Amino acid sequence: MNKTVPAGAAILLDFIRETEVGRKDRASYDVIYANRQNRLKQPLTTMSFGDVVHAQEAWSKSHGSSAAGAYQFMRATLLGLAKEIPSLEGTDVFTPDLQDRLGFHLLKRRGYQAFVTGELSLVEFGKRLAQEWASLPVLADTRGNQQQVKRGQSYYAGDGLNKVLVKPEKVEAVLREVLAVARRRVEPEGQAAVRAAREKAAPASHAASKRRAVARSGRFWTWLLTAGGSLVTALKELNLVTLDWRVQLAILTVIVGFAVYAISSMPVVREALGLK
Template sequence: MPLKTLPDIVPAPAKMLLDFIRSIEAPRGYGTIYGNNQDKLPVPLTSMTLDQVIAAGSGWSKKFGSSAAGGLQFMRLTLQQIKKETGISGDLVFSAGLQDRLGYYLLLGRGYADFIEGKLGVVAFGKALAQEWASFPVLADTRGQKRPVKRGDTYYAGDGINKVLLKPEKVEAKLQDVLELAGAVKARQQKTKATSAALVAAVNDNPPPIAPAPAKPKPIRKSGRFWTWAGTGGISLTTIVEKLGFFQLDYRVQIALLVVVVGFAVYAIATMTPIRNALGLKSK
């Protein structure tokens, strides 16, 4: 049979229930040992390792009457069983955090998951808690360990040791609180999951637009503006030839006019962006 696993995280509803159990079993906290004899220990209980607590348990039973230790009053045999089932290291410190994880493991073993899911009723789960923690009452008449017991009795009635420390109504009220918190946590998780799914769907249905590739500049020879300027130069030269009787002018005047027209055309064409890019010139 594969080893079970000790939970790493204790959910909020389970922590609420464990805090309630601890307030009844050990009001003085995680460092308590049976009979509130923790002040007689050489070191605080929460500084000891799990193996040290287990080893000391038999001595506490002889000296104080029970091996119950910690905020949830773990019995020595219970700790040994959890260690065997989960394979956890005995070198772990018996801290508050470890005790909560151990307590949650016990809750799971008593049907906590089914209780939260509505598969196990309050009365049945209440009996399971009473079987684990003797100070808790059964919530309906039932068969106890030694004899039939009535609502409000300890499951271990008749053993001459254990007794109930709270009313069944208080247990029922707390279990209802646990259910409500579990429901709220589940609803929040479902809402978060639904929101995440909606966001993913929205992104899939409306992917971001793909930016168009930048337009490539037209080759100089295909540029309309190039031919416009070139044509402008040609028209100006034709106009001069026809209107001014170019060939009838003095050759020096002819040369001057040609320089002006050609210079104007060259300047206009050279200032075009495609021309400058083609020539590797930077725009000012």
């Protein structure tokens, strides 16, 4: 697939190619109507764009249709593309790469951009695709080229030439996939980086909020001040300074240990410390 074709459009073109010619490998680009490519003097993908258009006039008479290539371009379609694409030259080789670019141009002509941005409904876009490729069905009852057609029928039903080659449910599934992929791709530039930065900063912000929660806790400050007050009272009332230093240390350890236990048992403190 040509690298200039967006991922969503590439999925759709692969589907159309397989539906139109029954395959989506490299050989699919050499197919002409009724699989009569073996009668050509040279492979289609080695012919110039101008030579293909010229030969299609004869194919219409001998084969019943001028459809050629992976996307079964009609002669009138290629002539129209030549007018719409200034860079397209008659000497350009009808390679798979060129065919992909032309196929994508047809998608855009039928409203691809409006479809992926939500301006065009899935049913309407499906109808437009059915107007371009006769093997695709309409997705709702509508007026066709020849007559009123029902969901699942070809837009060209009644012409005695074209028929649907795929179920409407399959088309809908592919279009939904295309839509999902295309919308992911049109995410504003830099948005992913911003999101990643926010996710990276989230843990730090969460930790900071925990610290603020601890600092605002009345129970935390109550126990902390109680512990401090107990130390002062013990030193003053019990006259600990006259005791042996080992006894002083033991008493102070008990008081501080009790305060630490009380504070660390607080849910907000345990959460901040990552304890369960």
